[in-house]
Amino acid sequence: MSKPGEIRVLALGLxxxxxxxxxxxxxxxxKQDKFYRALGGGVDFGETSxxxxxxEFQEEIQAELTNIRYLGCIENLFTFNGRQxxxxxxxYQCDFAEPKxxxxxxxMFSESGTHHHKALWVDISRFKSGEFRLVPEVFFAYL
Structure with a gap:
């Protein structure tokens, strides 16, 4: 999460x-609310998205990506843990290079060695039915 008043630039892989x-x-x-989003992370100064x-995929889950294709830019305004x-x-749309x-x-993976997260495969129908919440919701336009 960025500092208050800061805009964060992310690169996410669908x-x-x-x-x-x-x-x-x-x-x-x-909010006591579970949500799901594509993996990726912050773009560092001087680094392309x-x-x-x-x-980010290498650091978080030790995965190489292939067939990387730019899909578009999304502006996301949200509230998380009470902070704007x-x-x-x-x-980007991409594939895993390794079939495994x-x-x-x-x-399970960790960000910065402290926050542990779960990454998983989810059937798109579970998002469309409202059973699971995909964020930001505009991701649906890219599915």
Whole structure:
């Protein structure tokens, strides 16, 4: 999460395998609400968003990406854990280079070695039915 009053630039990868997508699970303790979003992370100064995407997947889940294709830019205004957030998301469609990632149901990873998260494959129908919440909601336009 960015500092108050800051806009954060992210690169996120939308990985699809048939009717399912690979997402990370998050939880807002103030709203007591579980949500899901594409994996990726912050773009560092002097780094392209595509390079940031590759770096984040390598750092978080030790995965190489292939077939990377730019989808578009999303501006996301939100509230998380009671704090207002503002993100500019560079969204890419991509695939895992290694087939083993398509065989997994889920995996645990850590951000900065402290925050532990779960990444998993979720059937798109679970988002469309409202059973699971995909953020930001505009992601539906890219599915």
């Amino acid at each position: 990985i699809r395998d048939g009717d399912r997508i690979f997402v990370s699970e998050g939880y807002d303790s103030v 595509q390079d940031a995407l590759k770096r 957030g503002h993100e500019i998301i560079q969204l 990632f398509y065989q997994l149901d889920s995996l």
